[in-house]
Amino acid sequence: MHRVQARINGKDYEHEVEARLLLVHYIREKARLTGTHVGCDTGNCGACTILYNGKPVKSCMLLAVQANRAEITTVEGLAGNGLHPVQEAFLNRFAVQCGYCTPGMLLSASSLLESNAAPSEAEIREALEGNMCMCTGYQQIVDAIKYAAETMRASTGKSL
Ligand code: FES
Ligand code: FES
Structure with a gap:
């Protein structure tokens, strides 16, 4: 067994x-943050996307021990006093259907907007290339x- 000390959504976990143990299962089963979804467990769908030291990663592609001393943000940590603007936009622009892909999409999108305040459509599509959606056809997203x-x-x- 290995001791993991992680900071998730600003809170310390040990x-x-x-x-x-995969990081996605650590987040869901040990930290009990079930907003991070599991679609494939093989790095293909992006449902498990989190921010790992500020960068979007597929948490089924990391081991839980790699969370040691890392800063992690899950969808539960995205909202502040109100919903994050990306969450508001997904609601207002009907970018959610079944919602399975949504947590991962939100984290990939928020990371993109941190580094690029005015992304082109091509840049948005490139940022989402690791996140699959089976419902929306992507345009609403x-x-x-x-x-x-x-x-x-x-x-x-x-302004631009
Ligand atoms: S569950 Fe991690 S990429 Fe699908
Ligand atoms: S909304 Fe259903 S998979 Fe994206």
């Missing part, structure tokens, strides 16, 4: 884990991220 970018720019007074 557990003993087996060396083979792309539109929602463009809308979130606009509202974030408006709220910070940035």
